[in-house]
Amino acid sequence: xxxxxxxxxxxxxxxxxxxxxxxxxxxxxxxxxxxxxxxxxxxxxxxxxxxxxxxxxxxxxxxxxxxxxxxxxxxxxxxxxxxxxxxxxxxxxxxxxxxxxxxxxxxxxxxxxxxxxxxxxxxxxxxxxxxxxxxxxxxxxxxxxxxxxxxxxxxxxxxxxxxxxxxxxxxxxxxxxxxxxxxxxxxxxxxxxxxxxxxxxxxxxxxxxxxxxxxxxxxxxxxxxxxxxxxxxxxxxxxxxxxxxxxxxxxxxxxxxxxxxxxxxxxxxxxxxxxxxxxxxxxxxxxxxxxxxxxxxxxxxxxxxxxxxxxxxxxxxxxxxxxxxxxxxxxxxxxxxxxxxxxxxxxxxxxxxxxxxxxxxxxx
Numbered sequence: 528x529x530x531x532x533x534x535x536x537x538x539x540x541x542x543x544x545x546x547x548x549x550x551x552x553x554x555x556x557x558x559x560x561x562x563x564x565x566x567x568x569x570x571x572x573x574x575x576x577x578x579x580x581x582x583x584x585x586x587x588x589x590x591x592x593x594x595x596x597x598x599x600x601x602x603x604x605x606x607x608x609x610x611x612x613x614x615x616x617x618x619x620x621x622x623x624x625x626x627x628x629x630x631x632x633x634x635x636x637x638x639x640x641x642x643x644x645x646x647x648x649x650x651x652x653x654x655x656x657x658x659x660x661x662x663x664x665x666x667x668x669x670x671x672x673x674x675x676x677x678x679x680x681x682x683x684x685x686x687x688x689x690x691x692x693x694x695x696x697x698x699x700x701x702x703x704x705x706x707x708x709x710x711x712x713x714x715x716x717x718x719x720x721x722x723x724x725x726x727x728x729x730x731x732x733x734x735x736x737x738x739x740x741x742x743x744x745x746x747x748x749x750x751x752x753x754x755x756x757x758x759x760x761x762x763x764x765x766x767x768x769x770x771x772x773x774x775x776x777x778x779x780x781x782x783x784x785x786x787x788x789x790x791x792x793x794x795x796x797x798x799x800x801x802x803x804x805x806x807x808x809x810x811x812x813x814x815x816x817x818x819x820x821x822x823x824x825x826x827x828x829x830x831x832x833x834x835x836x837x838x839x840x841x842x843x844x845x846x847x848x849x850x851x852x853x854x855x856x857x858x859x860x861x862x863x864x865x866x867x868x869x870x871x872x873x874x875x876x877x878x879x880x881x882x883x884x885x886x887x888x889x890x891x
Contacts, residue, residue: 551667552581553632555658558716560676563652564859566697566875569645570652572674573697573721573859575709576640578660580632586662587631588615593644596655596671603653604644613701614641641706643699677848680798680860681874682755683824685806685844686726689866689884690746692734694725694841697859698879705845705857712854719805721857722876723845726831729882734839742769742833748840749830752806754796754822755862761803761850762795765814769832772839784836790843790852791835794828802858803850807843808835 554577561574580586591611592602606614612626618637623629632638646652658670695705708720727734728747737744767788768781782788792809794816810832816822833840849855861874866884877883 551586551660551662551665553586553660553662553667554579554581555660555667555670557670557672559718559856560672561674562677562679562859563646563674564679564697564722564861564876565648566878567872568648570648570650571646571697571878572642572644572652572656573699573706574642574672575718576642576658576670577637577716578632578640579637580634583634585631585633587627588638588660588662589630590659590661591640591642592659592661593642594657594659594668595653596657597653599657599668602659603646603656606642614699615639616641616701616707639709641699641701677802677858678800680756680800680802680846681863682798682804682846682860683753684862684865684885685752685755685804685842686750687753687885688728688750690729691883691885692727692729693877693879693881693883694727696724696877696879696881697722700879703879710853717854717856719847719849719853719855719857720845722859723843723857724877726842726844727839739839740771740773742772742840745772745833745840747831747842748833749810750842751827752809752829752831752842754824754826754828755804756796756798757823758799758804758821759797760794760816760818760820760822761797762793763814763816763818763820764790764794765792765809765812767791767834768811769834769840770837772833774838778838780836781834786853789836791837792829792832793835793852795850795852796822796828797850798846801848802846802860803848803855805843805845805847805852807845808832808837808841810834 561572563570591606593604612629615629659668705720705723709718735744770781790807794806796804809829813830831842846860847855867881
C-alpha cells in the first residue's frame with residue numbers, strides 16, 4: 528500500500544502540469560457545413576458550432592471570432608457578452624435564465640453555439656471559415672468549414688397571393704423553434720428545420736378574425752399549396768384529422784404526436800441533387816397527388832390544414848437532404864420572385880417575420 532500513494536500523487540501533479548501547459552481542451556466541430564444565401568441587402572450563413580469541454584473544470588466562453596480561413600488577420604464576425612449568451616444552448620434541455628451561466632460549459636459537457644454570420648451583398652463570402660473561441664486568458668482556433676456546401680435551388684412560390692407571414696423563418700432568435708430544432712435521429716444530431724418556415728396568412732395583422740379554436744376562422748385554412756418545382760412526389764401521406772387549435776397547455780392534438788404523426792398529412796417532392804421539399808400539416812383528404820407522380824411547377828398539390836403537430840393552421844415548408852422526415856439536414860434555397868416590405872425580391876429567401884406577396888398562380 529505504501530508504494531501506491533506516491534504514484535497517485537505524481538499522476539495528480541502531471542495532470543495539473545498538463546492542464547497548464549497544453550492548449551485549451553475544447554473540442555470544436557460543425558456537424559453540417561452551411562451555404563450562404565441572399566436576403567435583402569445581406570448574405571447569411573446559419574449553422575451550429577458544437578463545443579465540448581474536455582477539461583476537468585468548467586470554462587466560461589467570453590468571445591467567439593469567425594475568420595476567413597484564407598485571410599485570418601481580421602475577423603468577419605465577433606460575438607461577445609449578451610449577444611453571445613443568446614446564441615449558446617447547453618445540451619439536455621436545461622433552462623438557464625442567467626446570461627453568464629449560459630456562457631459556462633461544465634467539465635465533460637457540450638454546448639451548441641447557434642451562429643448567424645451576415646455579409647453585405649457586395650462583399651465576397653469567404654470560401655472557408657475558421658473559429659476562434661476565447662475562454663478566460665486562453666483561446667483556441669479550429670473547426671474549419673466551407674461556406675458554400677450545397678447548391679441553392681431556385682424555386683417557385685409554395686403559395687399564392689399576399690399577406691403571408693414567414694413565421695419562425697430563417698433567423699437566429701432563441702425562441703425560434705425551427706432554428707433550435709436539433710434532434711437525434713439514426714444516432715446523430717440533425718436539424719431538418721434549420722431554414723423551415725411556418726406560412727400563416729395575415730389580414731390587417733391578424734391570422735384569424737373569429738373563434739381561435741375553429742380552424743375555419745384562420746385565413747390560411749384551405750388555401751392551396753403549389754409545387755415549387757417540377758419533380759417526382761416521393762411521399763404523399765394522408766389520413767390524419769385536423770387538430771382543434773390551441774397553444775401551450777391548451778393544445779390537445781387529435782392523435783398522439785409521434786415520429787409517424789408529427790408531420791400530419793404531408794408531401795415530399797424530390798427536387799434533384801439530393802434535396803427534398805416538404806409540405807406539412809395538410810388538410811385531411813385534400814392531397815391531389817400520390818407517391819410516384821411527376822408534377823410541374825405551380826401545380827396544386829393539396830390545401831393547408833392543421834394535422835400533426837400543428838397548434839393552428841399553417842403550411843410548414845422546408846428543404847432538406849433526406850426523404851425521411853426530420854432525418855435530413857435543412858438547407859437553404861431561394862424563391863425566384865416575390866415582394867416583401869413593398870420591394871421586389873429576386874432569388875432570395877425570406878427571413879423570419881417577413882410578410883410576403885407571391886405572384887398569383889395565373890400570372891406565371
